[in-house]
Amino acid sequence: MATAIYPGSFDPMTNGHLSIIQRGLTMFDRLIVAVLNNPRKQAMFSVEERTRLIREACPDPRVEVDSFQGLLVHYTRRKGVHVILRGLRAVSDFEYEFQLANMNRKLDPEFDTVFMMTGQDSFYISSQLVREVASLGGDVSGLVPTNVLRALREKFPSKNGG
């Protein structure tokens, strides 16, 4: 059974992430979406909220949603999975992803990264921009799953006529 881990911050999940998961499932039998719990970074959504939002948006039984702390290579080893999936939006993503992939392989020679180009519809979407636009009252519908849209509106009710 081919399994890959799809790690990320997912703060919050976007339609770009969803597209990578859906397309990843055509390559792998199972995906573990692993949400980074980074106590040093202030997130908009808690790890519990982020994992719940992903679970709701991805009810497919082939998708497991989990969280991890610390080094990704320690998590992948614990899970017995050595392939991770990452989305690439633009050339600007490449340098960081290249460093990440090589550092991870230095830490664990068995480790490998599979990159998928994000679709035309999502190459400009990032969680960071979604957070900024939503917090300033902009409309992010179409950029995030509907449950995430609802959660953003609940976070910023005064910006959404609530």
Ligand code: PNS
């Ligand atoms: O969605 P993101 O923020 O681009 O995801 C980045 C992530 C979570 C994949 C990366 O920051 C990570 O793996 N962090 C865990 C700590 C770690 O292993 N650091 C060394 C990476 S070389």
